[in-house]
Amino acid sequence: MNRSARPLFVATILLGSFLLFLVQPLVARLALPQLGGAPNVWNSAMLVYQALLLGGYAYAHLISRLPIRRQAMIHLALMAVALLFLPIALAEVPQPAGWEVFWVPLLLVATIGPPFFIVAAQAPLIQRWYAADPDAGDPYWLYGASNIGSLAGLMSYPLLLEPNIPLKSQSLLWTVGFGLLIACMALIAWTRWRTADPVVAESEEAEAEPIGWRRILLWLALAAVPSGLMLSTTTHLTTDIVAMPLLWVVPLGLYLLSFVFAFNPRSALGFALARTAPTILLLAGAMAMVSRGTDGVSLALAAVLMLFVVATALHRRLYATRPSPAQLTLFYLVMSAGGALGGLFAAIVAPMAFDWVWEHPLLVLAAGALLPQTPLFAWMDRLGLSPRERLLARVVLVAIALALGLWMYVAVGAQRDMTVHLLLLAIVLLGVLALGSRWAFLAILLILMLGRGGLDTVRDSAEGIRERSYYGVYTVRQYPDPPTRVLLHGTTIHGRQFMEPERRTAPTSYYGPTSGVGLALSAAKDIYGPGADIGVVGLGTGTLACYRQPGQDYTFYEIDPVVRSYSDRGIFTFLQDCAPDAQIHMGDARIALAEEPARQYDILAVDAFSSDAIPLHLLTREALHTYGRALKPDGLLLVHISNRYVDLRPVIAAHALENGWIALMRDDPSDGDTGISASFWVAISSDAVPMAKLLQSNPQADWIELGDPRGPAWTDDFASILPYLDWDTILGDR
Numbered sequence: 001m002n003r004s005a006r007p008l009f010v011a012t013i014l015l016g017s018f019l020l021f022l023v024q025p026l027v028a029r030l031a032l033p034q035l036g037g038a039p040n041v042w043n044s045a046m047l048v049y050q051a052l053l054l055g056g057y058a059y060a061h062l063i064s065r066l067p068i069r070r071q072a073m074i075h076l077a078l079m080a081v082a083l084l085f086l087p088i089a090l091a092e093v094p095q096p097a098g099w100e101v102f103w104v105p106l107l108l109v110a111t112i113g114p115p116f117f118i119v120a121a122q123a124p125l126i127q128r129w130y131a132a133d134p135d136a137g138d139p140y141w142l143y144g145a146s147n148i149g150s151l152a153g154l155m156s157y158p159l160l161l162e163p164n165i166p167l168k169s170q171s172l173l174w175t176v177g178f179g180l181l182i183a184c185m186a187l188i189a190w191t192r193w194r195t196a197d198p199v200v201a202e203s204e205e206a207e208a209e210p211i212g213w214r215r216i217l218l219w220l221a222l223a224a225v226p227s228g229l230m231l232s233t234t235t236h237l238t239t240d241i242v243a244m245p246l247l248w249v250v251p252l253g254l255y256l257l258s259f260v261f262a263f264n265p266r267s268a269l270g271f272a273l274a275r276t277a278p279t280i281l282l283l284a285g286a287m288a289m290v291s292r293g294t295d296g297v298s299l300a301l302a303a304v305l306m307l308f309v310v311a312t313a314l315h316r317r318l319y320a321t322r323p324s325p326a327q328l329t330l331f332y333l334v335m336s337a338g339g340a341l342g343g344l345f346a347a348i349v350a351p352m353a354f355d356w357v358w359e360h361p362l363l364v365l366a367a368g369a370l371l372p373q374t375p376l377f378a379w380m381d382r383l384g385l386s387p388r389e390r391l392l393a394r395v396v397l398v399a400i401a402l403a404l405g406l407w408m409y410v411a412v413g414a415q416r417d418m419t420v421h422l423l424l425l426a427i428v429l430l431g432v433l434a435l436g437s438r439w440a441f442l443a444i445l446l447i448l449m450l451g452r453g454g455l456d457t458v459r460d461s462a463e464g465i466r467e468r469s470y471y472g473v474y475t476v477r478q479y480p481d482p483p484t485r486v487l488l489h490g491t492t493i494h495g496r497q498f499m500e501p502e503r504r505t506a507p508t509s510y511y512g513p514t515s516g517v518g519l520a521l522s523a524a525k526d527i528y529g530p531g532a533d534i535g536v537v538g539l540g541t542g543t544l545a546c547y548r549q550p551g552q553d554y555t556f557y558e559i560d561p562v563v564r565s566y567s568d569r570g571i572f573t574f575l576q577d578c579a580p581d582a583q584i585h586m587g588d589a590r591i592a593l594a595e596e597p598a599r600q601y602d603i604l605a606v607d608a609f610s611s612d613a614i615p616l617h618l619l620t621r622e623a624l625h626t627y628g629r630a631l632k633p634d635g636l637l638l639v640h641i642s643n644r645y646v647d648l649r650p651v652i653a654a655h656a657l658e659n660g661w662i663a664l665m666r667d668d669p670s671d672g673d674t675g676i677s678a679s680f681w682v683a684i685s686s687d688a689v690p691m692a693k694l695l696q697s698n699p700q701a702d703w704i705e706l707g708d709p710r711g712p713a714w715t716d717d718f719a720s721i722l723p724y725l726d727w728d729t730i731l732g733d734r
Contacts, residue, residue: 005191009130012184013142016122017149018156019177021256023088023119024049025157025249026170027112030090031104033590033617033716044104046231046252047347050340051105052113056120057336061329064128072189075118075125079182082115086178087171115178122146122181124332129192131325139325143332144263151256158249163720211323216334222318223338224345225366226311230255231346232360233307236288237300254308262315270316277313278371278441280306281364282431285445286424288361289454291475310367317372355466356457356473361449368445375435394440401430401444405451412453424452469562476571484675487541487566494563495541496675497572505577508675510607510642511543514701516666516681517605517638521547523697527636527690528602535601535630537589537618538608542567542575545582554582555601557589559608590623593630601631607640619648621715624655628686636694637684641665646724652682654709662691664703682706 028045063071091110093103123146127139161170233251261270284306287299323331342363350359380390408423427448434440450458460466466475475488483499496508512518521544524532530551536544539558548554558564564584567575575582585592589608604627608618617623619639627637641648649665656663663684670678683703685691695703710723 008187009126010145012188013126013146014149015181016119017146018153020119021150021153022157023174044347045108047343048105048108050343052116053120054336054340056117057124057333060121060124061333064329068129068132068192078118082118085114086175124329128328132192140263140322144260147256147259151253154253163722166718219334220338222314223335224342225363225370226314227339227342228346229307229363232363233303236357236360237303250304251307254304255311258308258311258315261312263319270312273309274313274316277309278435279432280309281368282428282445285364286448286452288364289449289457291457313371351468351470355461355468368442373436373438376432394434394437397430397434398440398443401427401447405447408451409455467562469560471560495543505546507543507546509677510679512676515668515679516683519698519701520638520694523694524603525549526697527693532602535604537606539563541572545575545579548579554579556584557592559588590626594626598629599632601635603636604631605638616719619651619714620719621713634687634690636690639682641682642680645726646721647726649706650710651714653706654713657709658713661686663706665706666703
């Protein structure tokens with residue numbers, strides 16, 4: 001092969017993969033005002049991309065049977081057609097209420113489908129064209145290079161593009177990159193124009209080894225499990241461990257990086273990771289059933305480490321079973337089908353079938369079943385054990401692990417951390433000794449999961465205290481002293497109600513009488529008279545309904561039917577007790593408010609967080625102007641900005657400065673006796689009179705200024721949370 005052509009192949013495959021994974025967060029960001037930021041939105045997006053990738057690989061497999069000249073003409077013609085769908089702009093697809101699990105994929109396909117499809121075919125086509133030269137050698141190393149490009153595209157978006165370039169410019173930049181890709185593909189086609197011989201291609205197919213169904217099923221499984229595990233790790237972390245912004249980038253990035261080491265047979269690190277994968281799976285997989293967030297970032301690090309190591313080991317096994325270059329496109333087609341199956345299970349089946357993130361421990365067990373069972377040291381061989389003695393030894397190992405697992409479960413409940421850690425290490429050692437027997441290894445892994453917290457998770461599901469919707473996992477917990485009921489959305493409390501009759505209507509959690517929203521709603525009569533109109537974005541448990549006074553009208557906006565059902569079923573009775581005639585509008589509040597009559601509310605309270613994630617689309621210039629349109633001229637806007645990892649004060653300060661609004665914040669401390677959680681609420685008004693009346697209504701309550709903005713106001717076209725991350729909290733949350 002002409003060595004001067006190799007850099008062209010590498011550059012083209014890097015560029016195509018870079019564009020492929022740059023467009024994923026770009027389209028998700030474009031769709032954010034309509035989709036919100038729930039973890040399942042990202043999973044749905046990933047499913048769409050995997051399905052389009054499968055389509056692209058299928059197309060590459062079909063045209064690979066043709067002479068390369070004809071392949072090149074077809075592919076370049078389709079790339080030219082794809083230009084008609086650029087620059088990227090969000091498609092208009094009507095949203096059917098309650099069908100988000102299908103609507104979100106449809107919206108994404110309509111937005112980016114044709115360009116993504118054609119770029120997705122790049123990797124297998126380029127490798128196939130590379131292998132057309134008999135002197136080129138094994139082309140599979142190019143797939144590792146393509147994943148370097150994918151990782152670069154993925155990481156450059158939140159770190160470089162999003163903080164510095166508006167969305168329209170990002171879309172134009174991607175279009176320019178696509179044009180450059182067309183030029184590169186044309187150059188590659190020119191280098192192969194005279195080397196393509198259909199007779200050679202047919203003889204390669206004839207000489208290729210037969211691919212049986214068992215081998216194809218193995219490829220499917222080895223591709224599906226890491227793909228599903230990547231999505232389930234993202235959901236598990238953001239639901240039950242630490243709802244940290246941008247966390248979804250890490251699992252996907254490590255998943256892509258695993259291909260780089262797996263598809264390089266000379267990688268010493270890849271070999272070491274595959275060798276230690278069973279041990280890492282035992283250590284980190286023990287946390288796969290934990291449903292009560294503890295140790296935050298440290299557990300998140302363990303989970304993503306497990307994903308990376310296990311994905312590398314499984315992808316190395318996939319690489320080891322690859323066929324000859326003549327069947328390269330079939331291999332990638334099956335591999336992409338496996339990735340799509342894993343995504344389908346995690347993004348569509350699991351949210352509909354499970355009440356919790358049960359797909360995560362199931363996929364961890366599946367990974368354990370697929371990992372090579374090579375003992376770290378052949379202790380049974382050294383002892384010269386017979387087959388019967390080996391079976392007995394494994395039964396004893398599992399029995400000891402079961403006893404230690406029960407002990408660990410008791411120690412976890414008693415919060416004896418040192419005992420828990422020592423028992424975990426002991427059970428992991430038993431699992432390492434069991435390597436070589438798949439059933440014994442999986443049994444010990446399951447014991448670790450159940451003992452480390454899984455039994456509590458199973459019990460919660462059995463008791464029916466948990467529900468799952470497209471927008472998250474909700475848990476209702478009861479506490480006896482004092483009798484209290486709490487709603488949790490992932491790791492975040494979304495409401496608390498005392499069950500004692502005399503305290504049942506007392507506002508709690510972030511909505512106590514001394515919170516910013518509590519002070520404002522209590523003073524609504526003094527500020528606006530007896531007939532104030534109040535709007536609330538985010539129903540939660542309905543706590544704010546108990547600030548309603550005679551003559552006032554309350555209207556709630558809620559996107560999730562499961563959240564509304566908690567009030568309808570009387571699980572939380574704030575709404576029934578205090579405002580039974582309140583109106584509830586289902587759907588995205590920003591869209592609903594934009595479609596409703598203007599100037600209808602005296603006070604509008606915005607409290608719409610997904611777990612602890614940032615509702616970025618609810619804090620942009622366009623969103624704030626939508627709220628302002630819904631308010632009367634002297635209206636008061638209240639925004640809840642409490643967050644563990646992001647300082648949102650400069651964001652609101654930028655909006656206030658841009659619009660000349662008065663904005664003050666109430667920092668309300670927690671109080672365990674009254675069930676009050678610490679909260680930050682910002683009061684915003686364009687009129688000084690209602691703000692003055694709010695301050696006069698409770699002179700003892702301190703309202704403070706927000707400080708200076710750190711950057712421009714967020715817009716739908718330009719926003720990034722990166723400058724506002726609280727790294728001290730993130731790194732210290734262990």
